Amino acid sequence: MGKLGIVQVEVSTRCQLSCLMCPKFQFKDEWISKDMDMEIFHSIPFKKFRYAHLQGWGEPLLNPNIGEMIETARKHCSVGLTTNGILIDRHLEDVLKLDLLAVSIASADAEEHMAIRGCRLEKLKENIKLVSEQRDREPKIVIATMMLKNTVEQLPDIVDLAHECGADEVIANNMDYIPSEQLVGMEVFGSSPDPGVLEQIKKAEKKANELGINFVAKPVKLEEALVCAEDPIKNCLITVDGRIAPCVYLHLPTRSEYISRYFRGRKTKVPKLYFGHVSEFNRVWKEEYRRFREIFERRLQTRYQSLPLNIPDLPDVCKTCYKAWSV
Numbered sequence: 001m002g003k004l005g006i007v008q009v010e011v012s013t014r015c016q017l018s019c020l021m022c023p024k025f026q027f028k029d030e031w032i033s034k035d036m037d038m039e040i041f042h043s044i045p046f047k048k049f050r051y052a053h054l055q056g057w058g059e060p061l062l063n064p065n066i067g068e069m070i071e072t073a074r075k076h077c078s079v080g081l082t083t084n085g086i087l088i089d090r091h092l093e094d095v096l097k098l099d100l101l102a103v104s105i106a107s108a109d110a111e112e113h114m115a116i117r118g119c120r121l122e123k124l125k126e127n128i129k130l131v132s133e134q135r136d137r138e139p140k141i142v143i144a145t146m147m148l149k150n151t152v153e154q155l156p157d158i159v160d161l162a163h164e165c166g167a168d169e170v171i172a173n174n175m176d177y178i179p180s181e182q183l184v185g186m187e188v189f190g191s192s193p194d195p196g197v198l199e200q201i202k203k204a205e206k207k208a209n210e211l212g213i214n215f216v217a218k219p220v221k222l223e224e225a226l227v228c229a230e231d232p233i234k235n236c237l238i239t240v241d242g243r244i245a246p247c248v249y250l251h252l253p254t255r256s257e258y259i260s261r262y263f264r265g266r267k268t269k270v271p272k273l274y275f276g277h278v279s280e281f282n283r284v285w286k287e288e289y290r291r292f293r294e295i296f297e298r299r300l301q302t303r304y305q306s307l308p309l310n311i312p313d314l315p316d317v318c319k320t321c322y323k324a325w326s327v
């Protein structure tokens, strides 16, 4: 068997920020803030995977062992992480060993950025430049932003910002998990995409082309996918306490057994889903987790039918997840 795809590793659930659209802010009273310990980290079978992304719900550079974690994982596969960018200067040596460094930016406007994320945009730009200006630098630098109704017109400016900082790529994500009612309506996707949003995406694409950087915008039209982009057939999440889950959307580091999400404007609740502990990875992957993956495998097989009429239903926990609807 060839290598599996991506193992996402939740190395910390702590974060210095309280961003408006983050579940940590929305569920602050029940959030469990902690760092993954090295014993759990060492039991992750990195050699089975092509790539390890060291981030779940939290800021990975807050884990005091992050340097050792990067060193350990990179012996076996490519390694990257997404960070809020605040601590890059303090971890420069570690960060330079990554294959991919994604930095979250909410807006190209300093005031708006402060209002959404509560941190100084200028400081993040300086930190990104610290990496990009290194000679023979290793990591690909990606600016990750979230398209929201009130920030989407900033997309072309974010491309400018990325270019100014020496980044290689901009990824425009959707607010694909909506944890609270006050965020409903801020998403830019829908059954028929807003022409204004499509225009901003086009402008950003054009600018990126001119500046010679990559630009990727997630789809903004809701359409049922055979397999979500998280692709549980090949990938999985290892939570901060070592449990194996299909994705971050079925896990939250809270005291509740359930996950609340708003889907098509309505509140829904799904049970969290774990398949066992990483110390028993081989058995769990072949047994408990296999049954979940097979649902997606059967869905995928219908792509070869001339009339794909009998597509197996999505797992119940996925029906109200926007990732299952292609955004």
Ligand code: SF4
Pocket (backbone or CB within 6 Å): 228, 229, 230, 231, 232, 246, 247, 248, 249, 250, 317, 318, 321, 322, 323, 324
């Ligand atoms: S559809 Fe959503 S909940 Fe289901 S596996 Fe994909 S990302 Fe996870």
